[in-house]
Amino acid sequence: MAGLPEKDLVDTGGISGMIAPRPFVIRRIERDTADTFTLRLKSGSDRNGLHFEPGQFNMLYVFGVGEVPLSISGDPAKPQFLVHTTRVVGPVTGALHRLKTGDMVGIRGPFGKGWPVDEAEGNDIVVIAGGIGLAPLRPALYHLLAHRKKYGRIVLLYGARTPADILYRRELEKWRARFDLEVEVTVDRGDESWWGNVGVVTTLVPRSPFDPLNAVALICGPEVMMRFAVMALRKKGMNIDDIYVSMERNMKCGVGLCGHCQFGPKFVCKNGPVFSYETLKNLFNKREI
Amino acid sequence: MTNKARRSLHEPAVISTAQLAQFFAGLSESGYRIIGPTVRDDVIILDEIAGPTDLPVGWTDRQDAAAYHLERMPNSALFGYVVGPQSWKKYLYPPRLELWQAARNKRAFELKQKQPEPPKLAFVGVRPCELAAIEILDRVLTGGEFSDEYYRRQRENTFIIAVNCTEPGGTCFCASMGTGPRARHGYDIVLTEVVDDSGHRLLVDTGSEAGLSAMSKLTAERASNEIQSRADELLSRAAGRMGRSLDTADLRELLYRNIENVYWDRVGKRCLTCANCTLVCPTCFCFATEDTTDLEAHRARRERRWDSCFTMDFSYIHGGSVRPSAKSRYRQWLTHKLAAWHDQFGSSGCVGCGRCITWCPVGIDITEEVCAIREHDPAQATVTEESNI
Incomplete structure (x- = not known):
């Protein structure tokens, strides 16, 4: 598997090579919003870091507390730094939040199939993110911008709950200043400081300047948001096999053995987390799958 | 010798x-x-x-x-x-x-x-x-x-x-x-x-x-x-003397096209979500991991243990369980066993041992449930949508 040099595998005899977290040290912590933070980690054992594809995830272990799957949100061209952004939602992310620079976490991964950034070359790209769904898409954006000439128009549509919840705000403002990238941000609820769009992210789709017949859409956010985003893109004329979504399910192993992440016949951890909408269409709009 | x-x-x-x-x-x-x-x-x-x-x-x-x-x-x-x-x-x-x-x-x-x-x-x-x-x-x-x-x-x-x-x-x-x-x-x-x-x-x-x-x-x-x-x-x-039988014809497609069959509500009302069927099943393989420490937090360990798709925790992601209803958990188990298993592993996940029937405390019978879905299959006469999940 990409990014896992053989010498780093600690085979404890259970699930070969993939069951033992490897040591990473927290080098920097950024408090992005009130409940969201970004960890910049460095491998304790491998100077080359962790090679990954945009959209892949790791299992993060906090000593004695537990393990959670988190998408990688750093730059795939800079694997020496492993970057994860998360929100405090449970015991493990809560414990992660309490860690300090210099503390160690365990990493297993990278796992799963990422965004189709290579297959999408030559097309317009429309990236649609809701809330913290921007984190798994950021590596794809880094890749797209690093290989800017290979793509047509690139559009980023981002929705957050309130202006204070906007993730990677400085980076978004920087990107918004570029001439080769369209960035539109909207919030569900504005405040006195907000002069931008108000409304759900899907309202940005109709007037977005991409060619629906020659575009690839990358979507990540709450399932309900992704559902409406797909509808808006379909309405604009996009083909379903050009639409990609990143799914989230409970995960324990990351390698398709524990059974937890099943979505119909798919294991989100190994067949995903990024799926072509085409492959999920019969289940995506059904409840409690 | x-x-x-x-x-x-x-x-x-x-x-x-x-x-x-x-x-x-x-x-x-x-x-x-x-x-x-x-x-x-x-x-x-x-x-x-x-x-x-x-x-x-x-x-x-x-x-x-x-x-x-x-x-x-x-x-x-x-x-x-x-x-x-x-x-x-x-x-x-x-x-x-x-x-x-x-x-x-x-x-x-x-x-x-x-x-x-x-x-x-x-x-x-x-x-x-x-x-x-x-x-x-x-x-x-x-x-x-x-x-x-x-x-x-x-x-x-x-x-x-x-x-x-x-x-x-x-x-x-x-x-x-x-x-x-x-x-x-x-x-x-x-x-x-x-x-x-x-x-x-x-x-x-x-x-x-x-x-x-x-x-x-x-x-x-x-x-x-x-x-x-x-x-x-x-x-x-x-x-010729089996206590039960199961018609496997078209079973995968039958279940895929009946994900939203109202019949699941009926079995969902009887199912206690006790997980017995998954524990006695000879092919159910799902596991959970448990991380623990000693009281001083100096030593930690990870164990895996059998888990069951019938628990609320099984599908928990922040904010709640993906499958809160008994109906959806029974449907997940049966559809995985008899349909999705074919896509994942190239065969049915059921071998016909009957344990899940015997050890269900309320007597839910996998063979009867399949029969019921078959009887209530609205697409039986005209299959409208190709099941291609």
């Missing part, structure tokens, strides 16, 4: 129960622990046994939906019953297994492995449905990109003495699933027990080199045509 002709694979022989004891002793001498069915608390369970006398001699089991009891048989058959609540996954895929330990050193920690070498086990009385279940687990746990090393090593350390089923149980439907009542492969040796006026005999067939070499320690008689045709007759009669 008499000069014995070397047998070849699948050359049937006949042994007595005394010779079976000798055979077990031979395996013990080779370092195998003998694991087989035995009566405990009025139930036939799997445990270490010393010899054939520890088997449920002269017992049979009566099974129906939510019903199980043992009865005396008129003879002293060793294998006159079918499967109990436990399956061989108990040994191949232990309910709890430590994956690693970690020790903390200031702000860092170090992982240590303490993995036991899987013991040499001889399984006695593995039924054809269970052989099929083991083959399924082989594909699930070792057939993909990542494999379960403990399982793989335990499988290598396992000798299998299968037993063909001449007395199918009340909840059995292996004939429908194509897994029994006769074992076709996956064993080292297979026995067919014949108890009649001619005596108490065990017809033996070898299925592997290990089986052949273990058998070579016995002076077994060559099987006569008489006992072979008697065994054939018992087995073909057994195939």
